Amino acid sequence: MKHIHETMLDNGDWAIEAHGLIKNFGDNRAVDGVNLNVRAGTIYGILGPNGAGKTTTIRMLSTLLRPDAGSVRIFGYDVVKESHIVRQLIGVTGQYASVDESLSATENLVIFSRLLGLGREESKRKAAELLEEFGLTEAARRPLKKFSGGMRRRLDLAASLIAQPPLIFLDEPTTGLDPRTRNQMWDTIRRLVKTGSTVLLTTQYLQEADELADRIAVIDRGIVVAEGTVDELKSSVGNSSLHLRIKNPLDIETARYTVEKVLQAKVNVSSEGGKIIAPMENADSVTDLLIALRKAGIHLEEFSVQKPTLDEVFLTITGHNADEDASNASEQLNEVEVR
Amino acid sequence: MKNTAQSIGNRQLRKNTSFGQTVRHSFTMAYRGLLKIKRTPEQLFDVTLQPIIFTLMFTYIFGGAISGNVHNYLPVIIPGILVQTVITTSVVTGVQLREDMDKGVFDRFKSLPIARIAPLAGALLADTIRYTIATVLTFAMGYIMGFRPDGGLGNVVIAGVLVIACSWAISWIFAFFGVIARTASSVQGISMLVLFPLTFLSNAYVPVKTLPNWLQWFAKINPLSHLITAVRDLINNGNFGLDFAISLIGAAVIVAIFAPITVRAYMRRT
Numbered sequence: 001m002k003h004i005h006e007t008m009l010d011n012g013d014w015a016i017e018a019h020g021l022i023k024n025f026g027d028n029r030a031v032d033g034v035n036l037n038v039r040a041g042t043i044y045g046i047l048g049p050n051g052a053g054k055t056t057t058i059r060m061l062s063t064l065l066r067p068d069a070g071s072v073r074i075f076g077y078d079v080v081k082e083s084h085i086v087r088q089l090i091g092v093t094g095q096y097a098s099v100d101e102s103l104s105a106t107e108n109l110v111i112f113s114r115l116l117g118l119g120r121e122e123s124k125r126k127a128a129e130l131l132e133e134f135g136l137t138e139a140a141r142r143p144l145k146k147f148s149g150g151m152r153r154r155l156d157l158a159a160s161l162i163a164q165p166p167l168i169f170l171d172e173p174t175t176g177l178d179p180r181t182r183n184q185m186w187d188t189i190r191r192l193v194k195t196g197s198t199v200l201l202t203t204q205y206l207q208e209a210d211e212l213a214d215r216i217a218v219i220d221r222g223i224v225v226a227e228g229t230v231d232e233l234k235s236s237v238g239n240s241s242l243h244l245r246i247k248n249p250l251d252i253e254t255a256r257y258t259v260e261k262v263l264q265a266k267v268n269v270s271s272e273g274g275k276i277i278a279p280m281e282n283a284d285s286v287t288d289l290l291i292a293l294r295k296a297g298i299h300l301e302e303f304s305v306q307k308p309t310l311d312e313v314f315l316t317i318t319g320h321n322a323d324e325d326a327s328n329a330s331e332q333l334n335e336v337e338v339r
Numbered sequence: 340m341k342n343t344a345q346s347i348g349n350r351q352l353r354k355n356t357s358f359g360q361t362v363r364h365s366f367t368m369a370y371r372g373l374l375k376i377k378r379t380p381e382q383l384f385d386v387t388l389q390p391i392i393f394t395l396m397f398t399y400i401f402g403g404a405i406s407g408n409v410h411n412y413l414p415v416i417i418p419g420i421l422v423q424t425v426i427t428t429s430v431v432t433g434v435q436l437r438e439d440m441d442k443g444v445f446d447r448f449k450s451l452p453i454a455r456i457a458p459l460a461g462a463l464l465a466d467t468i469r470y471t472i473a474t475v476l477t478f479a480m481g482y483i484m485g486f487r488p489d490g491g492l493g494n495v496v497i498a499g500v501l502v503i504a505c506s507w508a509i510s511w512i513f514a515f516f517g518v519i520a521r522t523a524s525s526v527q528g529i530s531m532l533v534l535f536p537l538t539f540l541s542n543a544y545v546p547v548k549t550l551p552n553w554l555q556w557f558a559k560i561n562p563l564s565h566l567i568t569a570v571r572d573l574i575n576n577g578n579f580g581l582d583f584a585i586s587l588i589g590a591a592v593i594v595a596i597f598a599p600i601t602v603r604a605y606m607r608r609t
Contacts, residue, residue: 064449085352087452098447100371102378111374114367115453117360143378159447 015040015167015198016061020070023056030056032222033070038200038215040075040166043193045213046202047314053222054202055095055171061200062092062169074167091160095171097152098159099144105131105155106140109162116163130158134188150181157188168192170201174208186211206314220318234308236316239279242286245302246274255298262289280305353452361454368448368461373468385431386469390424390476398484401544413486418498418570419543421477422563425470425506426538430530432466433513437523440605456602459518463510470503490577498573501586505566508590511597518604537563562589 016038023031031053038044046054059065061072063083072079074086092098099108106127113123131137134154144152153173160168173189174182189212193199203209209216210230218226218233226233242263246255252274259267259278263285267278280286286305293300356364376382398416402409439445439462448458478495488495513530520526540557541564547555558564562585569582 062450064446082354084355084452087450088350088352090450092447092450094443094446096443098443098445100375100444101442102375103371107374111367111371112447112451114370115364115448115451115457 013040014038014073014075016044016072016074016200018057018061018070018072021057021060021067021072022069023053023060023065024068030222031060031067034219034222034224036061036217036224038198040198041193041196042214043189043199043201043212045209045216046200046219047204047206047209047216048202048219049204052219054204054219056222057219058169058171058200058202062090063087064092088163089166091163091165091168093153093156093160093168093170093173095175097144097156099152099156101144104141104143105136105147108144108155109159112159113162118162126162130161134158150177150184153177153181153185154188157185161192164197166196167198167200170199172202172204174203174205182208218314218317226313226317231307233313236313239281240305240307242276242278242280242289243302243304243306244276244278244300246276247299247301249274251298252276254296255293258292258296258298259289262292356452356454361457364453364457365460365464368457369464370461372462372465376465376468382431382435383469383472386424386428386473387476389427390420390473391480393420393424394477394480394484397544405545410485413481413484414488414571414575416544417477417481417486418567418574419541421474421499421502421570422567423538423543424477425473425502426509426563427534428469428473429466429506429510430513430527430534431469432463432510433515433517433530434523434526435466436462436514436517437520437526440518441523455606456598459514459601459605460598463507463514466510467503467507470506471499474499474502488574490574494573494577498570501573501583502566502570505586505590508593511594511601515597515601515604518601537561541567543567562586565589 014037016036018034018036021031021034021036022029034053034057036044036046036057046057048054056065060067061074061079063079063086066080075089077085077089079086100111103111106124109127109130110123113126114120118126128137128140131140134157136151136155136158139147139151144155147155157170157173170189174185177185186208189199189201201212213230215227215229216233217224226236228236244255244259246252252269255274256267256269256276259276263278263280265279265281267276269276283305290303394417397420398409398412401416402412406412406415436459445458478499490498512533513526516526516529517523520529540554541561542558543563547558547564550558565582566586566589569580569586572578572580572582
């Protein structure tokens with residue numbers, strides 16, 4: 001019964017290898033053949049609108065849901081056949097805070113620590129240590145009902161770190177958080193990876209994937225529609241572009257003529273506020289352009305180089321806007337940001 | 340990257356939970372259940388009020404009609420009410436389990452390397468505190484109303500433990516309903532539907548021989564009748580009869596059937 005054995009990392013450095021994952025709920029195929037490979041020590045983002053199959057995928061990867069077809073290996077261990085071993089290697093933070101509402105923060109952490117095999121005193125120490133690290137010490141004794149959304153998420157993440165698992169799943173870790181708390185959460189996630197952990201997170205916010213993830217899988221209607229680094233995904237859409245805002249709107253035509261002449265490309269002029277957008281193929285030519293503009297006596301109000309946003313990426317890949325499906329969610333985000 | 344490999348390599352990974360771990364996990368989950376009861380003491384209203392009200396009500400309503408007076412009825416009715424009250428309390432276990440399972444925290448329990456049975460066994464174990472409260476209060480009410488069991492205190496305690504153990508076994512049935520049902524209120528509905536005929540079509544309140552023949556047949560095979568008879572034998576005569584054995588075997592059979600299928604249903608449920 002008691003098989004205690006040392007793990008060997010004979011499968012290279014893959015934290016997650018998933019092949020052909022399929023999950024049906026009744027007639028609805030929630031996940032339709034997802035393949036994912038996540039390298040140990042990186043942050044991997046699964047990006048997609050609501051209902052794309054992100055949560056179902058993460059639940060299958062983390063042993064919470066049995067796949068209808070396909071296979072998943074976590075550090076080389078099969079999630080179905082060796083689920084007990086896999087559970088010793090992962091921490092899961094669900095979309096809805098997976099902590100006990102009626103108990104206090106300390107009680108929650110102590111119970112999870114005890115379940116993970118820590119002794120009574122050790123559990124108390126661990127709980128205090130994690131609460132300190134996540135800035136929750138003052139609220140330690142309060143019941144969670146009185147916690148804010150951000151505090152709850154932090155406690156939730158703290159609970160996933162008790163056993164210092166090498167792989168951490170975060171299902172939409174910042175949904176519903178205000179911008180300041182969201183930035184704190186991002187910092188925490190970055191810190192985790194520095195200590196050697198691997199993080200797999202899902203998000204419907206393109207900016208979040210952009211900020212955090214080393215690699216991204218874009219998932220739509222249960223299928224991975226694109227995969228790669230953030231830069232690869234962006235360059236698959238097109239080059240960077242140059243954005244110029246002209247101080248005096250009367251100069252706009254002259255400016256346009258100058259830009260087109262120097263960059264030798266066709267430019268767009270946006271109707272409002274005298275904005276010129278030009279494709280930038282050669283970064284060196286920008287110097288020439290700025291000199292030419294000064295010679296022509298055109299004053300700039302704003303000047304920037306922009307890579308295509310992930311929104312554009314999403315639109316190009318899926319043929320529909322991320323916001324269309326996730327309109328509710330992004331409205332929520334906007335509300336939060338306005339506050 | 341080397342760092343990660345090492346931190347995995349140093350881990351001692353177990354393929355299964357040992358029996359000792361299973362017991363420890365279950366007790367930790369029971370501790371969680373007790374903390375929850377401590378945080379929301381209002382959920383103990385039913386187990387405190389029901390024994391008091393039912394004992395008063397049924398004794399004074401039926402006492403004169405069935406046993407001539409209230410005092411003679413007490414040895415008959417106290418075991419009946421005891422079993423009915425405690426078993427009814429075990430329905431709450433299933434209802435609360437359903438509510439609990441809908442919360443996110445159960446996802447975390449599932450993702451932890453713990454025995455699969457622990458969250459269920461822990462919840463059921465914690466609820467024995469409710470059965471104990473109901474048992475003590477029922478006997479206390481009986482005592483206040485003048486009931487002095489001939490079997491003595493020792494046998495009263497044994498009878499109490501028997502009822503608590505059997506209720507714990509029966510709570511696995513309601514836990515099963517709790518796991519497979521869609522909502523908490525449907526658990527309540529199904530369980531009450533099962534429980535009402537079982538408790539009333541028994542020897543709890545009236546002598547079985549006053550019932551029509553077909554009903555006598557049911558009342559005699561009703562497992563609750565055996566449990567009630569076992570309690571009566573114990574506290575009134577100090578006897579461990581056949582019914583005592585039947586009750587214990589019945590309880591063991593229920594656990595043997597319902598614990599595995601409940602855990603299986605629990606694991607299959609997403």
